[in-house]
Amino acid sequence: MSDSGKPMIVAEGVKKWFGDFQALAGVTTTVGERDVVVIIGPSGSGKSTFIRCINRLEVHQEGRIAVDGIELTNDLRNIDAIRREVGMVFQSFNLFPHLTVLENITLAPIWVRKKTRTESEEAGMQLLERVGIPEQADKYPGQLSGGQQQRVAIARSLAMNPKVMLFDEPTSALDPEMIKEVLDVMKELALSGMTMIVVTHEMGFAREVADRVLFFDYGTIVEEGTPEHFFTNPQHDRTKLFLSQIL
Amino acid sequence: MTEQPQGIVHGSVEEFERAPEAPPHGPRIWIRENLLGGDTFSAQFFNGLLTFVFALLAVNVLQFLTQYVFDPGRRWSAVTFNMKLMMVQAFPQADLIRIWLSVGIFFALVALSIVAWDLRGQMNLYVLARGLRSTGVFLMLMAVMHGAFEASKIINLPLFSIDSPADWSPTRLVIFVIGLVIFGGAFWYLRSVGILAKQRSVPFLSVLVVGMGLITLVIWTIKLPIPEGQFEETIGSIATTTTWPWTILFIVAIVFYFLGRWLTRHMEAARFKRLLVFLWVFSYPVIIMVIQRKPILLWGDILGGGPTPFFESALGLFLVFSIVGGAVIWWLALPANLMVGRGLAIVIGALLAVTSWIVPEVPTWTVVVASLAGAALIVAGAMIRDGTEIARVIGSILAVVALLVWFVPMPFILRSLIITFALFAVIAPSFGGTTQGRTRMIFTWVAMVFLVVATFVLGAAETALEFQSTTFLGGFNLSILLAISGVVLSFPLGVVLALARTSTMPIFRILATGYIEIVRSVPLITWLFFGSVMLALFLPSGVAFDEIVRVVGAISIFSAAYVAENIRGGLQSIGRGQYEAASAMGLSTVQSTSLIVLPQAIRAVLPALVGSIIVGFKDTSLVAIIGLADVLLIAKTFVPTQSNPSFRGTTAQMLFFIAIFYWVFTFTFSRLALRYEKSLGLGER
Secondary structure, eight states, X not given: OOOOOSEEEEEEEEEEEETTEEEEEEEEEEXXXXXXXXXXXXXXXXXXXXXXXXXXXXXXXXXEEEETTEEOXXXXXXXXXXXXXXXXXXXXXXXXXXXXXXXXHHHHHHHTSOOOHHHHHHHHHHHHHHTTOGGGTTSOGGGSOXXXXXXXXXXXXXXXXXXXXXXXXXXXXXXXHHHHHXXXXXXXXXXXXXXXXXXXXXXXXXXXXXXXXXXXETTEEEEEEOHHHHHHOOOSHHHHHHHHHHO | OOOOOSOOOOOOOSSOOOOOOOOOOOHHHHHIIIIIOSSSHHHHHHHHHHHHHHHHHHHHHHHHHHHHHHOTTOOTHHHHHTHHHHHHTTOOGGGHHHHHHHHHHHHHHHHHHHHHTXXXXXXXXXXXXXXXXXXXXXXXXXXXXXXXXXSOEEEEOSSOEEEOGGGOOXXXXXXXXXXXXXXXXXXXXXHHHGGGGGGOEEEHHHHHHHXXXXXXXXXXXXXXXXXXXXXXXXXXXXGXXXXXXXXXXXXXXXXXXXXXXXXXXXXOHHHHHXXXXXXXXXXXXXXXXXXXXXXXXXXXXXXXXXXXXXXXXXXXXXXXXXXIIHHHHHHHHOTTOOOOSHHHHXXXXXXXXXXXXXXXXXXXXXXXXXXHHHHHHHHHHHHOOXXXXXXXXXHHHXXXXXXXXXXXXXXXXXXXXXXXXXXXXXXXXXXXXXXXXXXXXXXXHHHHHHHHHHHHHHHHSEEOOOOSSSOSOOHHHHHHHHHHHHHHHHHHHHHHHHHHHTOSSHHHXXXXXXXXXXXXXXXXXXXXXXXXXXXXXXXXXXXXXXXXXXXXXXXXXXXXHHHHHHHHHHHHTSOHHHHHHHHHTTOOHHHIIIIIIHHHHHHHTHHHHHHHHHHHHHHGGGGXXXXXXXXXXXXXXXXXXXXXXXXXXXXXXXXXXXXXXXHHHHHHHHHHHHHHHHHHGGGOO
């Protein structure tokens, strides 16, 4: 359960437009340290846009976001500082195809954290052990299965020792039999005390691991609560409708 | 009513079956598959007709070519006798060893690179045998076909004739027998081993060594024909012959291959590769400027002493910039550098003071600028806490100071060094990183200073060669120089242009687009004329470049536009996800461009780049039009008109030879590039 220590991510009235289309219509929430927050909702509801705003892959136009006390403004140094502390895992993995698995993982520690190659490679191998594929270190991403690629992507984010991990539908591009291996890694990560925000359609994962579930629709949080609350006693009509369609 | 079963268990497969053996291929099946095609009668009829017509056409072309080549009236001795002229033009006899030395360095580096990048690879025996079989057929056809029309004929059609073997010349018989032996051997091998040959392979290198060995053997055994009334050249030294130098080069290549093997066992692979890249980069100026040009070096200017003070000498400048500049760059690249300002301000001040001291033209106000820069640094240091950011600010200020210095009258060499220093200072925070990274950066810096100083020293030096023409470069030697310089210079420029054209900043985009569109829409020959004739009108008086330099510039500027467009295609093929992943990891724009985007973009357009390199190589022949004595001009004009009377009117033969000559080079290059592309295939997505 959430021990909601100090707030890790604070969002207040975050609004975002793509042209005339309003993607986020005022999102306000706080994620505490070591919290695992799962975001669900129909496609186009703004859930991906919201977590992409947290590490500034998208720029919000109104409201404020702060990560670990650092305000997300146009100041480049703040953005750099936040990106160093926030890891992100994408739906389509986005591994670098021209680098080996180990090179993918050691790239950021070497060039951003300025660690030595030996040091980074040792840490990288430990991470590969943690996600269960140390034997693939010298292969290229194209030679791995989807599930293995996503586990490499998780290891790559962890290599920066982030304080927060963002997951943008990490299992949506995977075959059903590979979803479990990725979810297992994510569960292990959650149990180790990582602060995580996960956008997903895996209700089993939400029920088992989440401290809190946010339901997004039309660019705003329609309902939030514990997994028990959500899956046994949803209140809002939209939530009920959504859950009845996917469960 | 029977009960419907709920489900049926079919069991599982314990072991997969082998695919059925392919049915044996008889001649009928071969004919149907290769000559007729199609599966209906009418399709087979028309396809068969087309096969027949085009086969006749092919045979006819071959007959035309062979008759042309073997016609007794052809004077191929024009080619063989003038080979040296076409290769190196008027390079002095006594110094020919310099040319061989250049080729030797190239061979040695190739041999080492084959080891370092593990380009050994395997050659499939099936493919090899089939290639040999076709070669044998080709040789036999060539021998059969080249009969003259007047001879007694077995077949005599308007388009096609074959004479009786009794009339064959010994050369024809020898070619036929060689073809028969090669064909027979390959045919027998394919027959006896069959499809299994596909699974067998031999190392590519052994094929290469056997090929080179055969060539050496041919050089030693076959004496090239010399036209009547001519004498074999008096042999001054080994360098003027063909046999010994090539044999020695062959041995050099093998020796360096094994040296490379030995080195890989005693050296870290990455370090070996870096060393080789370094050697490749340096071999180019060394071959052109030192080995082939034979410069007269003025040691007084280089080492100091006499009228030149030490700090104005090349060595002095090199030492000052390597040590002082290296120290500043090292300092800038330290990751957690919170100590700012004073120390660095002193260094910059000292640097400019030194410059103003060794070059009296520098006015005192540059020192004022340096002090101002120092003050700005102190302010910046107080305001910003992040070390990397500070280093970047300092770097930028250095760049501005350097630009100001640019307008001050001083020797060109000093300006170049200061600008290079400023560029290194700006990128230092991005690429400094670890101690290892910083060390590498300092080495690059020292190498760069050396390169700049050496270019100026060697460029200013007179050559010691006694010339028969205005320039020491000519023939194929010149073509190769132009081609390599074109690639080496146009590639970085093209990358920069491609990045600028895809940039979000309008000024870069507009400038790059304008450059590319203007340069591409004007023919290369116009740029060559511009460089050769008109450029002098635009340059301020007193500034003059050698004609070769102007031509190299024109070629590089032209091909950069094409390289840029190719790379732009590659940049556009990189998905948004790659950029997002890179920035989500905290990589800076410079880092993600150079580490993530460019390597993938260049890989994606490698075939197109290889294409433009080949076009660039062939386009160097255009310099013949502006009067540079490249291999084409020599073959087309010099040999038939200017040299000895027995070669009058051999233009056609010479052009025929040049066509084959270019083909051999470009074909080999494109094959090698194909191999390289395949070896890169592993990293594809």
